[in-house]
Amino acid sequence: MEPLLPEFHAYRGSEPPRFASPAELECAKVLDYYGIAWDYEPRTFVLEQDEAGRVQEAFTPDFYLPEQDLYVEITAMKQSLVTRKNRKVRKLRARYPGVKIKLFYRRDLERLAQHFHLDLAS
């Protein structure tokens, strides 16, 4: 059974968000707490297509902050495993130069957890 979500006030999506990890849920709660408008996975960016136009690689950042026009990708993975996401962010920036995206690394999350006492256990 999925955990009961809190009532979000700054969520701007239409469907209830289905978070992939406790870290994502906690970050959503932090954004909501401070009244920062947010949406969850509202857009998928195509990164690579084959010659027939079929999507070979895509990327869906976790959060979009409409008032900041900023996408945020949360990753609680080990630093050694972040390389793949880093590569995707670089490709996204190259293909969509007008899109602002920020990757929150494991270290960033730990800092947030220390500062805000987040529950990042997964």
Place this chain on the structure above:
Amino acid sequence: MPADVVHADARIGEIYLSATELARRVRELGAEIAHDYDGREPVLVCSLKASLVFTADLSRAIPILHAMDFVELAGYGSSRMGGHQQIRVLKDLDLDVRGRDVIIVEDVVDTGLTLNYLVRTLELRGPASVAAATLLDRPYRRLVDDLPVRYVGFTVPDELYVGYGFDIDERYRELPDLRILNLS
């Protein structure tokens, strides 16, 4: 603070900014603020608690008339959230800031979430202007841009700190130097 007390807690690391370096930079900021607000009488709004020491020093480094007031917000995850899912003010200003020049004094700005809330809240009260002075800045961690951070003491790496207002479980705010906080 006796040296043996500092050395007894392994979480308190090496000095990152000495009291001398801090004092020099605070004097520079004070002079800058005095120049910018010459002929006016700004209100320093201290965001409790970690910026208290910085605010006290900064105030004494500003050689023009100014007022001082305090605000405290319930930080996310703190015991004082009280089950609320939206931020709330624990200690509000005593002064009316309508028509006044406000300078919010922060210990550190990183994501910008707290400062953004403070700026939005104070702007509803009709001040003449709102600016922010922060001792430490981590601009690379910003989630909220477009903040009026006009005075920055030091842009710092992604470390945690103790001393000069920064605490560990409410201890060590009185340490004169800013030290690295070791968590591991």
